[in-house]
Amino acid sequence: MPTRQRYLPLFAVEPGMILVKPVVVAERGRVVLSLSAGNALTESSIAQLRAHHAQYVCVSEEDTRSNMVREQQIAAQAAQLETIFRNADLERPELRAFYDAVRAYRLV
Amino acid sequence: MPPSFKLEDIPDTVVRLPAFPGVITELLNDLDDDNSSMLALARHVERDPVVTGRILSAANRMLRHEGRPEVRDVYTAVSLIGFSRIREIVLTTCIVCFTETFCSKRFFWGHSLAVGIGARELAATVNVDPNTALVAGLLHDVGQLWMSYFYPLEFQHVRLQVEVHGKEVCAAEREHFGFEHGQVGEIVARHWGLPADVIAAIANHHTPDESAAKNKLVALTCMAEYIANALDLPPRGVNRVDVLSLAIFQTLKLDWSEDHSDLLGAIDARYQYASMIFT
Numbered sequence: 001m002p003t004r005q006r007y008l009p010l011f012a013v014e015p016g017m018i019l020v021k022p023v024v025v026a027e028r029g030r031v032v033l034s035l036s037a038g039n040a041l042t043e044s045s046i047a048q049l050r051a052h053h054a055q056y057v058c059v060s061e062e063d064t065r066s067n068m069v070r071e072q073q074i075a076a077q078a079a080q081l082e083t084i085f086r087n088a089d090l091e092r093p094e095l096r097a098f099y100d101a102v103r104a105y106r107l108v
Numbered sequence: 109m110p111p112s113f114k115l116e117d118i119p120d121t122v123v124r125l126p127a128f129p130g131v132i133t134e135l136l137n138d139l140d141d142d143n144s145s146m147l148a149l150a151r152h153v154e155r156d157p158v159v160t161g162r163i164l165s166a167a168n169r170m171l172r173h174e175g176r177p178e179v180r181d182v183y184t185a186v187s188l189i190g191f192s193r194i195r196e197i198v199l200t201t202c203i204v205c206f207t208e209t210f211c212s213k214r215f216f217w218g219h220s221l222a223v224g225i226g227a228r229e230l231a232a233t234v235n236v237d238p239n240t241a242l243v244a245g246l247l248h249d250v251g252q253l254w255m256s257y258f259y260p261l262e263f264q265h266v267r268l269q270v271e272v273h274g275k276e277v278c279a280a281e282r283e284h285f286g287f288e289h290g291q292v293g294e295i296v297a298r299h300w301g302l303p304a305d306v307i308a309a310i311a312n313h314h315t316p317d318e319s320a321a322k323n324k325l326v327a328l329t330c331m332a333e334y335i336a337n338a339l340d341l342p343p344r345g346v347n348r349v350d351v352l353s354l355a356i357f358q359t360l361k362l363d364w365s366e367d368h369s370d371l372l373g374a375i376d377a378r379y380q381y382a383s384m385i386f387t
Contacts (some may be wrong), residue, residue, distance in 0.1 A: 007373025058373060089352055097364035105376075
């Protein structure tokens with residue numbers, strides 16, 4: 001099963017999702033919670049994240065979409081981005097780099 | 109037909125706007141001093157039970173989500189959530205309550221929240237106070253509130269020009285009002301006594317070239333608006349990225365050819381989280 005990386009608000013996170021980026025929560029300069037990348041989230045670790053006011057995490061999850069649905073969603077996102085940037089001069093390198101960065105983030 | 113109104117007449121009208129919550133200015137003036145901030149918050153809690161109720165409501169949504177017991181007073185909320193988070197909740201809630209007194213709040217709020225969160229996230233990368241950045245982002249379009257409050261018909265014409273005919277917002281405003289919302293926002297923000305760099309961010313977020321080079325808050329408010337529009341936060345047909353000011357890139361030292369998924373993901377996810385807490 002393919003996976004995809006997502007940045008999710010904590011209320012959308014479920015046990016079994018794999019942390020892609022480590023989470024380090026510090027309070028008053030002291031590390032109070034540290035979760036390593038590669039670990040699967042559990043009920044307990046999600047509760048800990050909530051208790052320490054974490055708002056989001058970067059996880060990978062199984063991509064349960066069919067190939068057709070995935071391609072349709074990516075095409076829809078690409079079309080939407082083209083609309084948003086339709087008046088932008090993408091020959092300008094800084095604007096092109098910004099557009100490409102947003103595409104890389106959105107088209108998954 | 110544009111209203112027969114001049115920019116210099118605007119200061120006289122600001123007193124007729126709904127009262128701006130003074131606690132915002134007080135908290136921004138005391139950001140380095142938690143004791144002063146706590147006093148400002150306490151004074152506000154004593155005199156505005158409606159806003160206090162909304163602050164507690166937002167705090168309790170967060171606490172419920174965190175699996176903690178709800179609280180009935182701001183002081184207990186401070187002890188459970190921490191003063192810096194409560195200060196963020198107070199600033200955002202006060203601006204939500206304020207904008208709700210305007211007829212165009214639905215149009216205004218989602219976009220302002222996205223820009224506020226983006227500015228707050230960018231602030232960490234350029235050593236700007238995050239609460240000041242949050243407020244600058246939340247209030248960057250306050251000139252449009254003035255337009256919609258005093259001239260709702262002309263404001264609707266502007267929206268129509270932008271949303272249906274794809275006209276650039278500042279050009280449409282100049283046509284219908286003779287001035288842009290950044291110019292109005294500057295006057296209104298000055299009247300409210302907001303900090304100078306917040307006023308500059310409100311004034312110049314559509315015309316950042318010169319000011320962004322001198323003022324990081326202008327640059328990051330402008331960049332936050334580009335990001336909110338590029339990520340379509342919130343989804344609305346008018347989100348556009350047309351031009352980018354080079355001065356912003358230079359001031360923020362942002363190189364978009366590097367991987368910025370973490371920044372975009374943080375803004376995207378924090379926006380969804382805040383939408384759950386504040387709307």
